[in-house]
Amino acid sequence: MKNNMPTSEYNAFYARLTETPLAHWLETLPAAIREWQQHNQHGDFKKWQRVIQQLPALTAQHVDLASQVQIGAASEAQATDIARMQGLLKQLMPWRKGPFDLFGLHIDTEWRSDWKWDRVAPHLSDLTGRSVLDIGCGSGYHLWRMLGAGADLAVGIDPGQLFVSQFRAVRRFVPEHLARNIELLPLGIEQMPKLAAFDTVFSMGVLYHRRSPIDFLQQCIDQLRPGGELVLETLVVDGDINTVLVPGERYAQMPNVWFIPSSAALVHWLQRLGLQNVRVVDECVTTLDEQRRSEWMENQSLADFLSPDDRSQTVEGYPAPKRAVLIGNTKGG
Numbered sequence: 001m002k003n004n005m006p007t008s009e010y011n012a013f014y015a016r017l018t019e020t021p022l023a024h025w026l027e028t029l030p031a032a033i034r035e036w037q038q039h040n041q042h043g044d045f046k047k048w049q050r051v052i053q054q055l056p057a058l059t060a061q062h063v064d065l066a067s068q069v070q071i072g073a074a075s076e077a078q079a080t081d082i083a084r085m086q087g088l089l090k091q092l093m094p095w096r097k098g099p100f101d102l103f104g105l106h107i108d109t110e111w112r113s114d115w116k117w118d119r120v121a122p123h124l125s126d127l128t129g130r131s132v133l134d135i136g137c138g139s140g141y142h143l144w145r146m147l148g149a150g151a152d153l154a155v156g157i158d159p160g161q162l163f164v165s166q167f168r169a170v171r172r173f174v175p176e177h178l179a180r181n182i183e184l185l186p187l188g189i190e191q192m193p194k195l196a197a198f199d200t201v202f203s204m205g206v207l208y209h210r211r212s213p214i215d216f217l218q219q220c221i222d223q224l225r226p227g228g229e230l231v232l233e234t235l236v237v238d239g240d241i242n243t244v245l246v247p248g249e250r251y252a253q254m255p256n257v258w259f260i261p262s263s264a265a266l267v268h269w270l271q272r273l274g275l276q277n278v279r280v281v282d283e284c285v286t287t288l289d290e291q292r293r294s295e296w297m298e299n300q301s302l303a304d305f306l307s308p309d310d311r312s313q314t315v316e317g318y319p320a321p322k323r324a325v326l327i328g329n330t331k332g333g
Contacts, residue, residue: 071100234323
């Protein structure tokens with residue numbers, strides 16, 4: 001099978017898949033990547049790749065992915081290297097998901113994604129030795145935390161080319177024995193066949209962007225092996241099993257928000273799709289400390305999206321963002 005693979009920066013990942021129950025993905029994945037390479041790359045992506053190539057040639061000796069994403073200690077790099085890294089990595093702004101610590105350089109992202117991970121992690125099945133998929137993974141922050149929690153293989157998909165570039169910039173500094181176990185593919189869920197092979201599938205911050213939420217949830221479930229675990233984190237509203245907010249053109253200034261159900265409705269949806277042991281493990285209102293502008297994300301953020309007269313509402317008059325985490329399992333296993 002490997003002999004038929006095209007020359008690609010993903011060849012090492014293709015080879016890694018042959019060692020796993022995901023080997024059958026190689027029947028379609030190289031063609032999907034080739035399609036993306038031929039038709040979806042644009043000028044900015046090429047510029048971002050040149051930025052990455054100019055980063056200092058450093059390989060971290062110290063890596064902490066269990067309590068944070070720290071790659072390299074400050075003592076492992078010269079001050080000139082850090083200054084060069086900062087200038088280059090700022091060309092990949094805005095940095096939305098993080099934070100990252102690279103050889104003492106702190107990338108203070110818009111989102112404190114570590115806070116979200118701290119809410120999710122205590123409720124997960126042990127990730128040790130598992131293959132995990134993160135759908136809509138952004139720059140891949142949570143992929144690193146999944147690896148730190150013991151995952152054998154952490155795969156993310158996200159079509160955002162800036163996210164792909166940010167991920168590659170971070171991974172550039174990681175030792176090969178770790179780098180071979182983590183990958184971000186420039187794909188959407190639509191390019192995923194029904195693999196039925198991942199142990200755990202994460203979807204965090206994606207559902208409300210989908211025009212057909214039930215179809216999207218089924219696509220997530222289709223990636224799981226029998227007995228696998230789905231971890232869903234998304235916006236919710238208060239209400240009962242029949243409550244779903246369908247906002248107008250914008251919600252919190254986002255133009256692509258379609259459905260925001262209650263947690264009870266989400267439980268019902270997932271049960272209708274055949275998941276077992278569906279439970280809501282966390283609910284919380286997003287605070288101005290968790291999502292905000294920073295030196296690495298200078299665009300508008302949550303404070304600009306809430307009503308200045310009533311922070312419990314968005315500028316459009318909808319309930320302010322509240323997020324929930326739900327977990328369920330496929331049958332069998």
